């Protein structure tokens with residue numbers, strides 16, 4: 001019966017064009033990659049506009065050398081969870097380094113690292129959402145925050161995307177002991193940003209705390225690369241920051257930075273920290289190099305290039321969208337290297353994505369439930385390793401395909 005039920009459900013997914021497909025990369029992460037589909041009927045080098053390797057650090061020689069050195073010194077797996085025997089000097093050094101980096105933005109902070117951002121978000125939501133607590137969550141928050149919220153037992157209020165008036169009226173009505181406002185720093189599907197100064201004022205006014213998932217802002221935004229919080233001088237100090245290390249930092253892992261009591265309590269209670277094998281120490285070791293580069297001149301240079309690529313891409317897309325106004329496309333209001341081109345229905349998004357694939361570009365179609373229905377899109381992401389020429393070639397391909405849609 002189970003198999004029959006699953007097959008029926010798969011058929012429903014297939015009929016509504018919701019089946020996901022597996023691609024197998026045959027070369028390392030980069031802006032150009034050899035990929036196969038599962039039955040090997042497609043095998044070709046593609047220009048990628050879909051990875052989160054925003055700074056190109058996944059193939060940075062110094063970081064790869066540090067990874068090799070980390071393995072030489074620290075060996076393979078950590079062998080146990082952090083609280084048994086798996087917590088090693090590189091894990092500790094990474095936490096200290098991250099804590100120092102954010103000391104001006106979140107004073108007297110502590111840091112706790114996790115193997116993935118998904119686990120960090122589960123930890124923060126389940127642990128801080130205990131007891132008499134209410135959660136206020138932006139409707140476009142990442143799935144890992146949503147899953148964490150589903151696991152916590154608090155009452156949940158979902159406000160329309162960036163609608164802080166709606167949020168305020170929810171906060172006004174609230175009577176619980178603890179209030180948690182939960183938001184992505186940079187929204188992963190639209191590329192726009194939360195208004196942290198407005199949220200910070202609301203947090204003060206209603207005695208709330210703000211959980212910011214800055215997976216796509218950390219390393220990318222701000223002169224120093226500290227992300228969405230870097231330019232927010234007037235923050236209230238009621239911030240719990242989640243950052244990931246598998247995107248701009250080029251490796252893997254995540255961190256939470258917050259007030260000492262919050263981190264101490266997470267350390268005691270977060271099941272996705274306590275009951276899992278600590279990440280390879282070599283990764284933490286290599287992250288020390290990655291963060292040095294990211295927050296130094298190399299990071300500044302790469303972020304400047306990224307900014308100019310973003311401008312070039314947005315200019316090209318805006319021109320195309322207004323020239324083809326009959327097709328009903330629009331671009332998301334992004335201020336980051338994530339750019340959505342919204343086509344509306346699922347089939348058009350899939351057609352656009354597969355048309356691009358045939359022309360040598362890997363750009364995924366994003367469909368519900370990842371985005372609200374009627375907003376299916378292709379999602380483009382840029383890396384500092386892209387060139388202006390990569391973008392020009394992509395725009396040529398898009399013009400051909402969008403002309404066909406018209």
Ligand SMILES: Cc1ncc(COP(=O)(O)O)c(C=O)c1O
Nearest residue numbers: 116117118142144188215244246
């Ligand atoms: C906004 C956001 N938060 C969290 C995560 C999860 O991070 P990780 O991939 O390290 O599990 C992602 C990853 O895709 C993300 O986009």
